[in-house]
Amino acid sequence: MTLDPRQRKRASAAQPIVFPSRQETVAAALRLDILRGRASAGSRLDIDEIAARHGVSRTPVRDALKQLEGEGLVQVLPYRGVEVTRLSGEDLRELFSIRIALERLAVARAAANVSLAELEGLRKILRRMDRARGRDQSWTTLNTSFHDAVHAASRSPRLIEMIRVQRTNVDRYVRAGAADLGTEAQQQEHWALLESLAARDAAAAQSVIERHLTRTAETLVRLAGA
Structure with a gap:
């Protein structure tokens, strides 16, 4: 069945709009910073500074950093914080x-x-x-x-x-x-x-x-x- 333009518009409007979560938004921004060299290899990432910059609590920042750790882009160092990975x-x-x-x-x-x-x-x-x-x-x-x-x-x-x-x-x-x-x-x-x-x-x-x-x-x- 072919929908007329009004029906297609209504069907499109019925589709829910999915917005990225705070974690996904922070992870995407940090990933881009690393890939573009704005956060260089070996540099430290401050959770509080990242949270303030994105207007979120520490929790989505921590979750975003865990995601990036899984991708190999950062490493969490005991008692030393989070660091952008340096590849040998x-x-x-x-x-x-x-x-x-x-x-x-x-x-x-x-x-x-x-x-x-x-x-x-x-x-x-x-x-x-x-x-x-x-x-x-x-x-x-x-x-x-x-x-x-x-x-x-x-x-x-x-x-x-x-x-x-x-x-x-x-x-x-x-x-x-x-x-x-x-x-x-x-x-x-x-x-x-x-x-x-x-x-x-x-x-x-x-x-x-x-x-x-x-x-x-x-x-x-x-x-x-x-």
Whole structure:
């Protein structure tokens, strides 16, 4: 049955509006501060200052920090408070080894499940990335969109969430090392990944994503001085 415009409007109005909780709002703000480098690795986070800044009690701040601790972005130190995590070269190697295993599974599933519409969407993103080279922020944002779209094609929400956690923890280092990572090799690998998905070639897609992430990990470990 097709709804007329008035019926669609009433149906839309009937949908409840879900607002983020105080914990989610605080966690999102702190996460962004960490990823953008406004809260640098090793810096202390003051619960009272955060609570005052967001106009909330200490409880949602503590809950938000527990959430970020689970994502590996902060660590709670006994008698010393909360600190933004500092990743060593060995930490980066371990996180990327986990992420490679997860993403190999994701791209294999994406090769089996990706739709023609999704493939065209990925092509559009990559064309925009080709045009955005030299504009770091625009290219980085599109890069995130491309990988998100590949993950979505896997039709595996639990797997996608596991990848998100691993990626969130290293994104601040990826952004800081953007100049060293460059865009040319990354973009070639993105197009190769898309071609593998379009061909439904899971093994080729796995090879590309492993090469892609391994090169990123090696660059970041070198920058970390390990």
